[in-house]
Amino acid sequence: MAESTAPPSRPGRSVLSLGLSHLAARGPAVPVVVTVLLLCVPAGSAGPGAHPGVTPADVCSGVLVVWCAVRLLRRSPPRRATGRPAPRALTPLAVLVLGAPAAAFAVTTAASADPAASLPGFVRYLQLFVLVPGAVLLSLRDARDARLVCGAVVLLALIEGGVGVVQACTGTGASYQGEHVRAVGTFGALDVMGMATAVSYGLVTALACGLNPPQSTGRWLRPCALGCAVALVVPLALSYSRGAWIATASACLLLLALRGARTTVCALAAVLATGVVLVGGLGVATQELTQRARSITEVSDSPDRSVTDRYTLWGAAADIWRESPATGVGPKGFPEHRDSHAALELSSGSDTAGAGVPFQREPLLSPHNMYLLVLSEQGLVGTVALVGSWGALLVCGLRRLREARRDGFARRAVDCGAVATGLLVWQGVDFLYGDIGGPSTVLTALVLGVAAWWALSPDAGAETAGRRTARRLASVPSPDRSPAR
Template identity: 50%
Template sequence: MLRRPSLLAAATVLLVCVPTGEKDVSAAVHVTAADLASLALVALLAVDLLRGRRLGLSGPAALLFGAVTVAAAAATVTSIDPSTSLTGFVRLVQIFVLVPAAVLAALRDRTDLRLVLGAFVLAALIEGAVGALQYLTKTGASYTGEPIRAVGTFGALDVMAMSGVVSFGLLAALALGLAEPPGSWARRGGLAAAAFLAFPLAVSFSRGSWIATAVGVTALLVKADLRRALRWAGIGAAAVLVAVGGLGLGGAAVTERLDSIGSVSGGNEDHSVSDRYDLWTTARAIWADHPVTGAGPKSFQQLRDSHAPLRLSSGSDAADSTIGFTREPLLSPHNMYFLVLSEQGLVGAVAYLGFFLALLIGAARRPGSAGPAALGLLCWVLVDFLYADIGGTTTVLTSVILGVATWWALPAREPAAGEPQ
């Protein structure tokens, strides 16, 4: 492990597939097998650092990680409930600082990157196969009264998890396939895996994941080759039309789900969409009362009811054969940017936006074969943050992606002759 710590990073990705059972979503802390693996990676790299090895952290990366840490600490100290915010601070530092820095340090060559991307593909194939079976056999989570929603091993209380894992795997498979020589079996295998994963992604009925994947694939293909991007866009569109329209694989439900994205008024309004907009309004109202350092990590759920519009629902419906019917409380604004603004104020917003923008610009500008994968996965995360935030079993995967993006976008200088590698 000390010679190739990327194995632990890959294990972190794969361990998200381990079922955790139905969780109490209101609990302060959830620790999964993937979380433990990520912390083991942090500990391993700490040992490596004590042994005198440079961890490859560039000055700009260290500055950005430091800014995020300081912003979270300031929000915690000035929180309306510092004791509750402390657990949120620890989680934020884990997700946005410690694990990304450890992943960055673990990626020492392109073999390490292939290991991590391959783990994303394998995890996606596992979850995608389970999800496709759930849709075809009607054993998934409830959607429009039918048990057809693909959720993989994550259950109805974490309906977004499978779609995220499958999206990451699709992007990783596409990047790995395009990096191989034309006509090779590795190229064909990567592209075939990406094509297969499109189906479980479709029957996850996750509008956010569809949009984020479309943006991620576009960014990946443009980064790899603009002319190839246009060609693959046409092939992809044709494949979707054949699979969904011609073969009828979830076509009616997928079309209905797409139409619901903008339905927030009138007789056909989608309450999950209107609730999300109301949660954003709530986050803005909380920020208006705590503009500089925010109300503190994990304070949104305490202040929600006093700042929310009256029409906001008390929770979202969830159902499957295991839990029956239940209502899941709305404990966050379902938008990472509004979550940071309400809980960490302008200080946090500047720190996080600076971090994300630096990664995006660096990944887009730097040439090289690893660029498409780093840029595509990063774009998925940044777009998904427009209508989702951290939380759930697969949150640690966001950390791994941020680590990969930082490794590529903000590389450390090459060590001089005689310096430790």
């Protein structure tokens, strides 16, 4: 009997091989996951000689865009000897939705008074709203790739939220009312919205997955996802970000409403009961949270300083737009025109301190409203193109989610649609109180890419029509078989 020439098996070899093969199978989504997790790197760690505003996540997002461009240029026919699917090109609808903002950015930049000064803004807008979302759209091939990215977003939120809670408990966070208790995570005091954004994304993602668990997973996913969502409420509250609170509440209400009226009522009752116990009974951060929440609507009766500055900047942005209603003053043009249009009560800057940053005054370089920022800098041309692009993503995403819910066999893909829709609604509401800027902005571009994948990619609907496709393929005779005679 001939001896076997196979190498002796080693303990754990099969597990390692399985893990590596799974990672290789998810290859196109790995750069997206790496970009998300690189946001955990503290701000200012881009390396020696790097631009102060460039982060490791920015660098990785650029590599992702270049890699996707190379893959498209080297694209081969779908059926190859390796059996791996070739990267898809953008569909005509995706080209329209992503290309319209790019064309508008180019027009407003060329029409500005100083195109050279507006060029960095043009590149930034192109990166965040066209190139990176398009790269994510091309990188995600199916629902499993999208779930891998969603898991990375939740993991990032848990890490940043954990760091933020420690900062709030130990007094090592950013300054808030004279005390270093504001949770900012690894983003630092110069980007106080960074941790709130990451935690909000993770909370919405976890809630969407918990309410719509895919059938292919075990029973552990629902309680684990809902537990993560509940745990992330704490760092979100300690971030003292009013815009993130409102946006998260809006997105969560939408997800609950999509799930059903009974789920909505039960969830709201549980949240109300928990709030009464924590705030009313135990007195957890009662004074700070109550004062912060009330300051949202206080305008004339002893308003918060930040609220006054915000509304003053909104008025200045509207006045700037009236001077150039068609194309605005050009990207990055708001700071130059701010002082000539702002009221006298506008502060010279905002106080920043804590979390390793000494006290300093940060200039107010934006109106803290993305829609007014685009309107003032790029006029109606840029605003209609950009907001129209987001509206198209939301409409297409909701339509595909409705189709997935209507087909009972397609519940495996409903979680991806719920995540994409919830994150897009969160971003749309949050842009009413904030804009782009800081290290966390790359995460916004990645989230828009996930929403674009669900709304525009043919692969996102593959699971939706999975059974019908399987039946259609089964009815086609195999070319390797000859019909029975």
